[in-house]
Amino acid sequence: MNTKEAFGTRLAKLRTDTDISAREMSLDLGQNPSYINRIENQKAFPSMQVFFYICEYLKITPGDFFDMHTDYPKEINELIEVLQDLNSDQLKLIRQVAEEFNKKK
Known part of the structure; x- marks a missing residue:
């Protein structure tokens, strides 16, 4: 290409x-x-x-x-902005959820 x-x-x-x-x-x-x-x-x-x-x-x-390799950069950037305001425990929970979604691919 x-x-x-x-x-x-x-x-x-x-x-x-x-x-x-x-x-x-x-x-x-x-x-x-x-x-x-x-x-x-x-x-x-x-x-x-x-x-x-x-x-x-x-x-x-x-x-x-x-x-x-990134299909939805706008959405990822918006998510990063939200994540920056979370505490460590909240971030760990979000990561666990994301890892679960990746397992189901």
Whole structure:
């Protein structure tokens, strides 16, 4: 998979996971209606500045965007924010629950 293809595929997954149309995202970013669709179909590539806007729009970091092993980076970042306010016992309980969910995969 080439760079444009990987980038477009990742953008499409992250965008569809947020349940936002390519057209809506394009317009929200101040671009023409087909902009995101063109990136996802490897016909365009965003500038660095627009890439940062895309990450901000999706509520992820640039690192999250390129971490292909993490399917739901926005949700993980939101969970981390909540976890930071918990005490040690609460965190241990959350970890046990998460480990149980992983066993059932």
